[in-house]
Amino acid sequence: MKSTQTFDISHSCLLDATGQLTDSCPTSISAEHLRQAYATMVLIRAFDQKAIALQRTGKLGTYPSILGQEAISTAIGMTMQADDVFVPYYRDQAAQYLRGVSLTEILLYWGGDERGSNYASPKCAQDMPVCVPIATQYCHAAGIATAMKIRAEKRAVVVTCGDGATSKGDFLESLNLAGTWHLPMVMVVNNNQWAISTPRAKQCNAQTLAQKAIGAGVQGLVVDGNDYVGMAYELQKALSRAHAGKGPTLIEATSYRLGDHTTADDASRYRPAQELKAAWEKEPIKRLRHYLQTTGLWTDADEQALLLQVKADIDQVVADYTSIAADAPESMFTYLFEELPSARLNQYQQVANAAASRAVGGGSHHE
Numbered sequence: 001m002k003s004t005q006t007f008d009i010s011h012s013c014l015l016d017a018t019g020q021l022t023d024s025c026p027t028s029i030s031a032e033h034l035r036q037a038y039a040t041m042v043l044i045r046a047f048d049q050k051a052i053a054l055q056r057t058g059k060l061g062t063y064p065s066i067l068g069q070e071a072i073s074t075a076i077g078m079t080m081q082a083d084d085v086f087v088p089y090y091r092d093q094a095a096q097y098l099r100g101v102s103l104t105e106i107l108l109y110w111g112g113d114e115r116g117s118n119y120a121s122p123k124c125a126q127d128m129p130v131c132v133p134i135a136t137q138y139c140h141a142a143g144i145a146t147a148m149k150i151r152a153e154k155r156a157v158v159v160t161c162g163d164g165a166t167s168k169g170d171f172l173e174s175l176n177l178a179g180t181w182h183l184p185m186v187m188v189v190n191n192n193q194w195a196i197s198t199p200r201a202k203q204c205n206a207q208t209l210a211q212k213a214i215g216a217g218v219q220g221l222v223v224d225g226n227d228y229v230g231m232a233y234e235l236q237k238a239l240s241r242a243h244a245g246k247g248p249t250l251i252e253a254t255s256y257r258l259g260d261h262t263t264a265d266d267a268s269r270y271r272p273a274q275e276l277k278a279a280w281e282k283e284p285i286k287r288l289r290h291y292l293q294t295t296g297l298w299t300d301a302d303e304q305a306l307l308l309q310v311k312a313d314i315d316q317v318v319a320d321y322t323s324i325a326a327d328a329p330e331s332m333f334t335y336l337f338e339e340l341p342s343a344r345l346n347q348y349q350q351v352a353n354a355a356a357s358r359a360v361g362g363g364s365h366h367e
């Protein structure tokens, strides 16, 4: 008996857990690129901490922390071409920010305000809003990529999801379509080892999630998602392939969810403490800072200046967010529908009437 096909899944790691490069830094990633990526990761971690505090004090709705996975999202934002389309899931704060979504808009979104998805910047006008339903955004991404292919545009779609989403039909069907039609898609799975309380081992019996690409005839690989340099480099290559009409890529970015699934979760009830402790040793910000400092690309003065700037930026974002007056409750209908379906008319009227009958008080709905 002989095999008809053999397959291989590569595992890429350039910047190891101690912050040392295992190979020379790719020439496509400049020192300035790395400094900007590092500053973004620090900003987003501070933003994340503030968002959780806002939720705990009743000023924000349920919020999904990105703690520990900043490198994946930052690398996406740093490497996408301006006219590519980003189709995010709910743990993509860094990429959204780099694409042009303001941090105030991200807070508005998680505060239940539809205007948080109505991006003011023209830079991200073509990007999709956050998708909370699991994996459905892959179908949207495949549709957008199909349009790009029909129009022969040198653009690509980057779509993201978590490890749990790879078990969904939406993910697998879109992956199959991407392979069959050679769509210009880069699919990034943030494998943070947990799908709410379901550990990776109970999610899927395959050794890697990247190998799901093989069944679809798609190039698939595993990248250490806490290695910023490797993430950026593999994304650059995948985007180049997509732009050149060479088809889709699935990147499984391995990381670890250092926080709860969302603020509605308490991971201490199911996540082994030792596992969390070990994961902190591999987190992405510390290792990139170590690399930048030891190569002379980042000084203590740079760090102090960055932390001051981050604090000022976050304070301003929160001040802006909390000062925005509440939108009309019926906006949940008007933002969703161009024309309200007749089946929703009754609901719309009830919400509008209730809003009209309440005392006109002004103030903010974020309090």
Ligand SMILES: [Mg+2]
Pocket: 162, 163, 164, 190, 191, 192, 193, 194, 195, 196
């Ligand atoms: Mg997960």
